[in-house]
Amino acid sequence: SSKKPIWHKQNVGTSEEAINLGETTAPGWAFFVNRDTTNYIELKVATGGAIFAKLKAGEFHFGRLGSGAQAPFAIANTAACQLEYLIANT
Numbered sequence: 001s002s003k004k005p006i007w008h009k010q011n012v013g014t015s016e017e018a019i020n021l022g023e024t025t026a027p028g029w030a031f032f033v034n035r036d037t038t039n040y041i042e043l044k045v046a047t048g049g050a051i052f053a054k055l056k057a058g059e060f061h062f063g064r065l066g067s068g069a070q071a072p073f074a075i076a077n078t079a080a081c082q083l084e085y086l087i088a089n090t
Contacts, residue, residue, distance in 0.1 A: 005088040012041055012083045016048070016075045021087060027070055028090030033060040036081035045069040055083075064090075 006022035021027060034041045034055035043053040043061065045068045052069060053061040065072065065087070074083055 003089050005086060007086045009035070009082055009084045010074070011080055012074045012076045013080045014076050014078065016044065016073050018047070019043075019072045019074055019083075019085065019087075021071075024087050024089055026089045027065045027072070027087050029063075030065050030072075030085060030087045031060065031062045032083060032085045034058060034081055035084055036076070036079075039076055039078045039081050041074055041076050041081050041083055044073040044075070046071050047073050049073065 004023040006024050008020055010020055036057050038057050040054055040056045042051045044051050
């Protein structure tokens, strides 16, 4: 598996979308920041999956992605938001 981490900014809309993992093939530690000043973003373990974090405007989440969150998704409420993140391999 690739050992390259990804540091990326992604525009997240109001429809569920995959988080771009780049060349990261075994996501482990992750740091997410909601760069929006008004709306929140929900992070899900997979498409249609359980929500593992809700980031209000300006909030962040840091932790290890479990085996169920190897293809995480995000969705913004009300309007598109910018999600900045760093994801490293296990």
